[in-house]
Amino acid sequence: MYTTERYSKLHYDIWNEFVRSSKNGTFLFHRDFMEYHSDRFKDYSLMVFKKQKLVAVLPAHINGTTVSSHQGLTYGGLVYGNKTKLTDVITIYKEMLKFLNENNIETLSLKPVPSIYHKVPAQEQEYVLFLLNAKLVRRDGLSVIQYDSKLxxxxxxxxxxxxxxxxxxxxxxxxxxxxxxxxxxxxxxxxxxxxxxxxxxxxxxxxxxxxxxxxxxxxxxxxxxxxxxxxxxxxxxxxxxxxxxxxxxxxxxxxxxxxxxxxxxxxxxxxxxxxxxxxxxxxxxxxxxxxxxxxxxGARVICQDFYEVTTANYTLLEEVLN
CATH class of the missing domain: 3.40.630.30 (Gcn5-related N-acetyltransferase (GNAT))
Structure with missing residues (x-):
């Protein structure tokens, strides 16, 4: 039911509309923003479809055998829609990593969008990264003011x-x-x-x-x-x-x-x-x-995490769902 393919300019409109309506995407993932520095990064953005419907995108570029959630952006990771649930994200990650592995990509480097940027709760992928034995390689502390409980x-x-x-x-x-x-x-x-x-x-x-x-x-x-x-x-x-x-x-x-x-x-x-x-x-x-x-x-700290996951670990997700 799920297929993964690389982004092409033919997908420009559907990509941008999906990011606009997603629960954890921002304008940084609009193709016009990503491509202002396309000469510095070789794009390897991915799109995951369920049947014919787009259900997730990954803004990314490639360097050797590593695909990174775009290093030209402050944050990245998998972007998905409001109706996407945890079981969906598990399956999406399994199929996406399998696609990468079959295309000789050994490592996926990720920096998920910090939770304060989510329109509704959207940390499904952080749980999936735990299931994948992803390695936490960096953690930044963001100083944040929360207006409804401002210090x-x-x-x-x-x-x-x-x-x-x-x-x-x-x-x-x-x-x-x-x-x-x-x-x-x-x-x-x-x-x-x-x-x-x-x-x-x-x-x-x-x-x-x-x-x-x-x-x-x-x-x-x-x-x-x-x-x-x-x-x-x-x-x-x-x-x-x-x-x-x-x-x-x-x-x-x-x-x-x-x-x-x-x-x-x-x-x-x-x-x-x-x-x-x-x-x-x-x-x-x-x-x-x-x-x-x-x-x-009055700012206090929330964390922004950076991960690396071995693409062959997609097999770890095959037995998660009962």
Missing amino acids: PIVKSRRQAARKGSDNNLKIVEESNFKLFWKEILIPNLKKKHNASPVHTVEEIEHLHKLFPKYIRHFNVYNDNEIVAGTTMFLTDNVAHPQYISGQEDKNALGSIDYLYSFLIETFSVKKYFDLGPSTEEQGRKLNEGILFWKESF
């Missing part, structure tokens, strides 16, 4: 944010990302981490044009000079700062704290505000300074 912002953080107001800082939502990228983000990442943004300014502006409801950008100005900024990624449940940066010598103005007090309030219509991980080196090191800053806004 108070600590006094020192409120004072720092008030400083931004006292200094007459101005927060502006903009569609021009170039100023922030060139004046603040790129220099800061180069200086602190000898790194570059995941997205070039041309890429983020292109994605913003495609997804203006989901990608929004805010700059902070002091006397018309940019001093900080943040690019937000928005899903049904979650507001997530994808990029945060400010001029070091200007942070004394309270620019970052002022901006985040504003953003946390602005997106309180969501269920969660995800400030992202404070972990480094595959989750083995903790940046205490960054974590302290996030927790002072």
